[in-house]
Amino acid sequence: MSRFFASNYEYESGTSSEEEDLLSSSSEEELLLGSSSGEESDDSFFNESEEAAQESDYETDDSEGKPYGPDWFKKSEFRKAGPSGGAGNKFLKGSNYPGSSDEDLSDDEGRKVVKSAKEKLLDEMQAVYDNIETAEMSEDWVSILNEFDTITRLLVRAHQQNMGTPSLFIKVVAQVEDLVSSSDLNEIKNKAVARAFNTIKQRARKVARENEDLLNKFREDPEAFEKETTVDLESSLDTGMFGAPKPATLASIASATSEVSFFTTLRIVMDSRGKKNVNQQDLLRTLEELLVMAKNPFESIMAYLTLIPLRFDVSSTLSYQPIEQWKASYNDIISLMNILDENRTTYQVSELAIPTDSIEDEPTADSNGVKKILGSLFSFVERLDEEFKKSLLNIDPHSSDYLFRLKDEQSIYNLILRSQLYLEATLPQDEQEKLLARPFIKRLDHIYYKSEKLITKMESSAWKSVSASHYSSNFIAQPETIDNEYITKLVTTLSQVLSKNTDGALRKRAALYNIYYHALNIDFYQAKDMLLSTNVQANINTSDPSLQILFNRVVVQLGLSAFKACLIEECHQVLNELLSASHLREILGQQTLQRVTSTGDDREKQCLPYHQHINLDLIDVVFMTCSLLIEIPQMTAFYSGIKVKRIPYSQKSIRRALEYYDKASFQGPPETSRDYILFAAKAMQKGDWQKSVAYLKDIKAWNLLPNVDTVLENLTERVQVESLKTYFFTYKRFYSSFSVKKLADLFNLPEDKIIMVLDTTISNLDINAKFNEDKTILVIEKGDEITKLEEVALKLNKEVKIVKERLNPSNNHR
Incomplete structure (x- = not known):
């Protein structure tokens, strides 16, 4: 008998699938042989002789040797023969019942099969597979869609239980994918069914793409693949690493870090980063434990270099990094820089360092006794600043949350200045101007649109925060008093350094930052001359969208600067062409993030936080x-x-x-x-x-x-x-x-x-x-000009002629 009927029948709740399985002919034969031979049962279906029972092994017809009709769906316990030769009952088991004992007689409920959560989950997945197989016969795409949604939810439960990806799930995906590929949408007339077909086609394609490796493995050898109950999350780990006979999971890593060496666990975490079905939170907890275990600065530095990017990876699919996670990343960067400051004569993190063959091996010390570790310290600061900007773009600018979030700008600016000073102290002297372009442009990005008073406050707080690091700048040294003269010198110097040592796009951006600052705080004519001398406007239409937005902002600021100086003609000339555009908000980058049509990082580049907007x-x-x-x-x-x-x-x-x-x-x-x-x-x-x-x-x-x-x-x-x-x-x-x-x-x-x-x-x-x-x-002196009365008379005469032509159109053709 096919499982088609058994899988669709709804038994009483609380029974296991084993109790609901149908008896095979061989099991019936054993039960009949074990019953009393001298008594007959009232039920003719269970009164078969021994020969009839043996013949049922060779019969293929379900009507002979097996129960049929309504009695087929009775539970197996009620179909078994009792001690009196009649129909068995689990509440009336006798001593002659096969497998019975005195202990069984005292148990009213009988023995129940206790299943683990994993077994129950696999049973539910098997039921989904059977239901899809049933719906396939009638081409019921609505039911197939519902069952596919069910098994995707079951996969989430499997991941929560650290089961990995069950092979049954891959089997169902392959089943649905084959079913979709063998069907034709044109043959489906019902709109609801066609809509379900399209939906299941898209979802199956997406799931198959996410599990492409496992799906290929299943199609290569389905029988060998089905023997594995689940695909472990970290099957490549050493089976004996934690003293366990099976592959270690991330939960075992988090709980066993003290039992293994520091770098062994760190290597496992680094290998697990970015893999599918890996709990990233377990990796974070493991690295946090490793920081506590670190015995020397090198181990702490290596742990932080792995922990900080992992925090950003956890929130990579979100619109922006949650504020708590952002602050955790900020604290990690601060802690890393504190360690580097305390051990700057021994360890340094540099992008120019030579990579080592193994993470356990410390770099070779140079002539000054400094061991340079390969890493990009400022890339962490850049990513932190990007997440800060994304949060401002996604928070309601008219809420108090935006104001509270904006307070963190001072913290990120302090970090930019501190990282710049660290790079100046560790980079080679002849390459500093080129390699410091990123910190310089980030500093300008945070100050170019502000007034001199605000920049003065930001610079004062930033220099106070780095005073304990005992670093100094070779380009803009810390002044005794930070005033407007220092701010102007800061912006001009940073722009000039970037103009000499960077490519075209970065050079243009630095020049536009400088022009914007001068137009806002200094003088219109000076800013105008700077714009004309740089010739940025020559090919601005082919530049990056963010650079075009910055250029438009500079033009608007030039116009406002001219108006503040009461230069009405110059202001009108500057703003006339720009304001003729129908989408002023978009070309100034002041639209909301939700209205941007592009995708990816370009969406953030085409929008500016609300506090940078020009009214x-x-x-x-x-x-x-x-x-x-x-x-x-x-x-x-x-x-x-x-x-x-x-x-x-x-x-x-x-x-x-x-x-x-x-x-x-x-x-x-x-x-x-x-x-x-x-x-x-x-x-x-x-x-x-x-x-x-x-x-x-x-x-x-x-x-x-x-x-x-x-x-x-x-x-x-x-x-x-x-x-x-x-x-x-x-x-x-x-x-x-x-x-x-x-x-x-x-x-x-x-x-x-x-x-x-x-x-x-x-x-x-x-x-x-x-x-x-x-x-x-x-x-x-009176000339040929007409008077006001004559002007009105001429207008009336012209209108009268127009009215006559409309009333008598036929006279015009004569």
Whole structure:
């Protein structure tokens, strides 16, 4: 009888699979021979003679020599013959029952088979295999999908119990993979079944790829592979290493580190790193125990060089390293550097060291008696900094968690400075500038976007943290007082060193860091000259996305720097092209990590933590204010008949905003920053500079500027000047002369300023006007320009013609 029927039948709970197995013909024969020969059973199926029982061994038909019908599914204990020759019962066992004893008679429940957790798990996996085999006959892909999900959960339980990967699991994977490959999706008409088929196809492919080696081994020799119950996690370990007859698991490593040598256990951990089905937490615990066991600095250094990267590997699949693990990694790096500082005349960790054949062998001492161990100390610091940045990108920037996390930036900066000083003390003198590029660029990465006050605080704390190490820098020595002059020298020196000894990308990044710092803290013209001299913009479009983002940030910072110096034309010129882009947030790297379409490390490179962002509202307000001061007078001059050179404008210019405003059927009070600038523009068109300045001062974004009072003062004077020009362009057609004194009182400007502004405007635009000899009156000479009434009449006449053409289209063809 096939197991097909037995595997699908649901027996009572609490019985084992052995109790539910069906009796073979040979077992029935033994039971019948052991029963009483003189009594007959009421059940005809159990009244077979000895010859009939022997014939059942050779019969292939299930209807002869075996129970059938409903009695087939009875438990084996109830089908066995009792002492009276009738149907047996486990509660009525007699002394003549085969295998019975006096002890059995006193046991009401009988003997139960106790199974281990491993055996139960294997039984469940075997049931899954049978269920899939059953569902295969009816092509029930929904059931196959459910069973495959079940066995993947069972695999997790197997790993939790240190069982490794059971061979039954590999057998099921091969079974499903063969079933999928032999089926055709086009033949499946039901949508739900087709969806289940696609799902199981993808999952089976993924699981097969993860267990490719074991699957190949199974297909090479299925019979030999099935003999192994499970595939041990560490089958390559020495079987006698821990005094055990079977391969050692990671749990045994963690508990037996004191029983073996230090380097033997360390080698096992290093060999186990990165392997599948290995509990990484066991490896961490083992290394932590090894640190306690370490008897000399060399053993401690080797343990830390293995422990630190392993901590990063544990969280490699996560979006960022958990903060507790990050702090544990930070403490490990600090401990390693403390050991290196205490033994700097004996042991040094260097990337230039010569590798040894075995980890037990200490390196050969050089002429100075120093043993150099192969390792990259700063790579640990770089990885720690990367995980710190990832955590900031994944934490809500508006929460208190972000602020608490941001406090760790000082710790990581201290570590960068300390590692730089250690490398300067251990690296060869002739190669220091080239090999110190990574620490230098990391230092600039943390300070270039900050104000001088913040950098001063960071540098002061960093130098205090490394004062006990007794290291000094050959490039930027520790000053007696850290002031703005030192900060400028620091940024300039680091950038110059990187520009001389690095490749193209790193050289450009260092130059852009320096330009950004100078634009933010020093001077616009100096930063502009530096940008033009480096010629970074020549091929920036072919550079790395992160470098393009940095370049865009530099351009924006240059524009803000020009605005802070009240250089309105320069600011408008710098920001005009950049702000014409529709995705300003993306090109500045200020989008959220979830919106980035790329995958891998490029996602983090295209995003910046929130505290590095440039306020977009401030950028918009600055550009629209510059557009207001430049375009409003030019628009007024153009509409008054003066020939002016029209400048290109973007979608965010004030001219475009006024066009939408004039088309709107309802104009409410100003609410946003753009609304305030728009109302300021309308007031300027009327020559009301006071109301225009009042609207501009109500914008809250100005508080983000460090010199807000100076900016608003310069902005007020510029609004007065541009309002004067607008007033002159608007009303010169209605007046034959202007009094300089009245204009000075109207716009609150000195008479000399009024004369200089109007004289420059008249000469630049070739306006028919001139001052009298005393320069107290500006006389307007009437020319060919039309009056306001004539301008309105011409517009109405043109509109009338358009309306006539629409109403009488047939007259146009005559």
